[in-house]
Amino acid sequence: MFTSTYTVRSHIKKWSKIVLPHRYLRYYPPVFTLRNPLVSGIKRAxxxxxxxxxxxxNLANLHELADLLGYKQINKCKNSIKVIFKKVVQELVHRDDVIALSNFNNxxxxxLLKVDPKKTSVSDIETLVHKLKKTVNRRLGEQYPQLKIIYHTGYMFIEKKYEVEASFQKAWQLAIAMAEKRVTSEYNEMLFDINKIIEEKGLSLLAQPIIDVSTNEIQAWEMLTxxxxxxxxENPLSLFSVARQTGKLFELEMIVLEKAFKQVVDTGCRQNIFINFTPVTLGNPRLIRExxxxxxxxxxxxxxxxxxxxTERDSIEGETFFTGNIKKLRALGFRLAIDDTGAGYASLHTISEIMPEIIKIDRSVIQNIDTNKVKESMLKGLLLIAKETGALVVAEGIENESEAAVLTRNKVDLAQGYFYARPGNLLEKIS
Structure with a gap:
């Protein structure tokens, strides 16, 4: 009688979740035929x-752990792992960014995280993955000091073009292939695609103008891949995430550099050109030769x-040739800009180390600055730092006239954003 009552209650508890809002189904949600919380969350994003x-x-040594612990203990261990993951995600990830934390294949x-492509880089994702993995491993070590639990990680962006559930399944398979670092058809497909892009130089560049705030004239262009x-x-986040995970980032960014040079020559562009580079590329020993x-x-x-x-300042440390390459690039005449200044301590530390000629203020500082006095104070502080270092300032992400007015009032040098112009073909923009 007890077992029957317990079973009925379990079913009622499970099926009652079908009517709950998504925010109550973020962590290990049940998947229903009528409603899949993962798919609905992706669609909403x-x-x-x-x-x-x-x-x-990916729990890499599951079978080894199962042999060591036995059936009952391994299930208990897996349940503990789920609890630890939930607590760590809640600590390290903003609640509204979590679509779902789910347990696949047992x-x-x-x-699943929603990501603002204007604010988040591939390096941000990798940094988060590293923090999650490191924290989970520490907690597991504290709870199971006698065990060595090994997790491998991978990630993939979900395409918007196809049916959402199929897109999710494809992205999950690719993320697992990345995590396991095994030779699978999915991993080989990604490697083939990125190698084909590199071989055929199959990239295109868009140009977004950078405006002189005082004269409203175009002073430079940022090249976007x-x-x-x-x-x-096609999406740059997906492109650069695959390039990074397959070890092809340097080759990809060299194609971007060459294509940018070619566009400047072909169009006769006389303005300055901004080209994004990761520390991985700037620290490569082959860079100066290329x-x-x-x-x-x-x-x-x-x-x-x-x-x-x-870009991606957090990965500068550990790049052996980075400092030497920077000196050589400056000797050739190139100037340096620091992206996303104001987004965290790393950007301020990088300014003091590199002393860039140009500082780009992050969109998070600029967004709604016209209604936020604290943000305007932050802008003034960053302008003071720029003045002390002799750097020009570019404000990113200007989306309306009110934000632009704050820049004028504070005598910001340069600005870019949809308020001025969207990215487009450089030849068409110039002509």
Whole structure:
């Protein structure tokens, strides 16, 4: 009688969840035929123009643990792992960014996050994955000191073009393939795609103008990368995440550099050009040789008009050749910009270390600055830092006239954003 009553209550508890709002189904949600909380969460994020990334945590040594612990204890251990993951995600990830934390195949943990593509880089995702994995491993070590529990991680962005559930399943399989670092058809497909892009130089560049705030004239262009049109790698977040995880980031960014040089020459562009680079590329021992090769090939290029914009500052440490390459690039005439200043301590630390010629103020500082006095105070502080270092300031992400007015009032040098112009073809923009 007790078992029967307990079973009935369990079923009632489970099926009552079908009517609950999504915010109550974030952690290990049941999947219903009538309503899949994962799919509905992804759809909601897409409607808000966010990207969705699925992060896979693959329990690599499950069978070894099962042999060691036995059936009952391994199930208890897996339940403890789920609890620890939930607590760590709640501590390290903003609640509103979590679409779902789910348990797949009874061994793999999947975390679905919504991502603002204007604020988040591939490095931000990797940093988060590293923190989650490190914290989970520490907690597991405290609870199971006698065990060595090994997790491998991978991640993939979900495409918006296909039916959502199918897109999610594809992204999950690719994330698992990345995590396991095994030779699978999915991993081989990604490697083939990125190698094909590199071999055929199958990238396109869009240009967004950077405006002189005082004169409203175009002073520079930022080059923005897009993958092959109509493919799963057209989105730059997906493109650069696959390139990073397959070890092809340097080759990809060298194609971006060459294509930017070619567009400058072909269009006769006389304004400055901003080109984004990760520390992985700026710290590569082959960098200076490749740059010199392009300068010879495109001899019309004046390096003084090229600004190398350093993104993903958190990965600068550990790049052995980074400092030496920066000195050599400056000797060639290139200038440096620090991206996303104001988004955290790392940007301020990088300014003091690199002393860039240009500081780009992060969109998070600029957004709604016209109604937020604290943000305007932050802007004034960053302008003071720029003045002390002799750097020009570019404010990013200007979306309306009120925000632009704050820049004018504070005598910001340069600005870019949809308020001034959206990205487009450089030739069409110039003509």
């Amino acid at each position: 897409f409607k808000q123009d966010d990207q969705v990334v699925v992060i896979a945590f 061994e793999d943990i999947g975390l 897009r993958g092959p049109k109509g493919t799963s790698l 740059v010199n090769k392009f300068l010879i090939k495109y001899s019309e290029i004046n390096p003084k008009r090229i600004i190398l914009e350093i």
